[in-house]
Amino acid sequence: MKASTDTRQRLLDSARELLYSRSYGNVGVKEICDMAGVQKGSFYHFFPSKQELTLAVLDEFFIISKQEIFSRSFRPEWSGMKQLNALLENIYVFQKGTKEQIGKTLGCPYGNMSSEMSTQDEVIRQRLNGLLQQMEMSLKTALDKALHEGEISPCNTAATAAAMFAFIEGLMLLAKTRNDPELIREIGAAMLTIRIGETAIS
Amino acid sequence: MKASTDTRQRLLDSARELLYSRSYGNVGVKEICDMAGVQKGSFYHFFPSKQELTLAVLDEFFIISKQEIFSRSFRPEWSGMKQLNALLENIYVFQKGTKEQIGKTLGCPYGNMSSEMSTQDEVIRQRLNGLLQQMEMSLKTALDKALHEGEISPCNTAATAAAMFAFIEGLMLLAKTRNDPELIREIGAAMLTIRIGETAIS
């Protein structure tokens, strides 16, 4: 065939969609191949195993997340708090998008994968943990900015960022369970009230 | 055999352990039967399908949660805020227990199941949603108590309870991803700072 070089990419795309909308254990490589229009033997030419495919999907997801969510939220010209607000809004828009497209609120791809696989595949767990830490760091940077610009009073920004990130993950999980992205709008703003180690002066 | 009547219970116990420590899609009914010392045909005498077994496991998990976590947290003689603090502590103790026993932090059984199954099985999703709402209601009751006793200033307790619950779920998910229950201790207290609809007077 001539469609040669994009075969890997089509496999990646199909796998991303299927793994995100379903799960690791409930999606077979046969199904991924069918959606991509690729033979199974060809799959194993590009990926040595389902596990490696999953790691590649995770990495690609991270790139997409940065493009669609993070770069649209953490704009340098915005204040720290405005950045955090934008993050919530962009997450809402993303979740609402999938709901309108396929009728389902899918939640966080990393959180989903972690729930299922963290106890079963140590390599995947560590990859997930690394990606999650990077996102958490983005929150901390925004918080540091907010602190530096006087938007918030002094606190432990590292711990607060971790707590805010936990809140976001839980928020997406609950939105998925209710199959309703509006939950993000309804209670998302509570994230901004989270604080750890606040030195309550004045 | 003579072990007749407890066969169903042994199946339930095995399934609970396996589904919690692994996942739905990665645990087969054969494996559940083996652990329970039960023949597969016998399994289908008690449960019409893997789905029904899962629903039963969820219900039993809820009973256990109430015994091990909720009843030890929401003691009527305690103040609302003390109850919420106790909840965090009991969750920590529980997660730390599994880590010490099997070396892994398993997170929330409902959150795990929801992540994997909410998009694939509507019946399971609804059951999960119902259980989660009940737990959220417990938080609201504690918050109302705290408000009534003057521990906190007026706010939207229903929305605040939902936000606190989201935080807890995210907290357990992150602890699972890091495979470290200590995270619950490190940032768990942030839950108490969450507030929605606070009418900031004075």
Add this chain to the structure above:
DNA sequence: ATCGTAGTTGACCGATCGGTAAAGCGCAAG
């Protein structure tokens, strides 16, 4: 003593699982 029934057993179903092997393809470099 007999019958109904709850429970058990082990074989079996077609389908799918992740993964392998080998042969064949088009194409570019020699």
Add this chain to the structure above:
DNA sequence: CTTGCGCTTTACCGATCGGTCAACTACGAT
């Protein structure tokens, strides 16, 4: 023209999947 190679195709592997089935056992009620 030929060789080598990236890629594709097809058939296949043993294992497991969720679920079914009929035969069988043990026991309690009549």
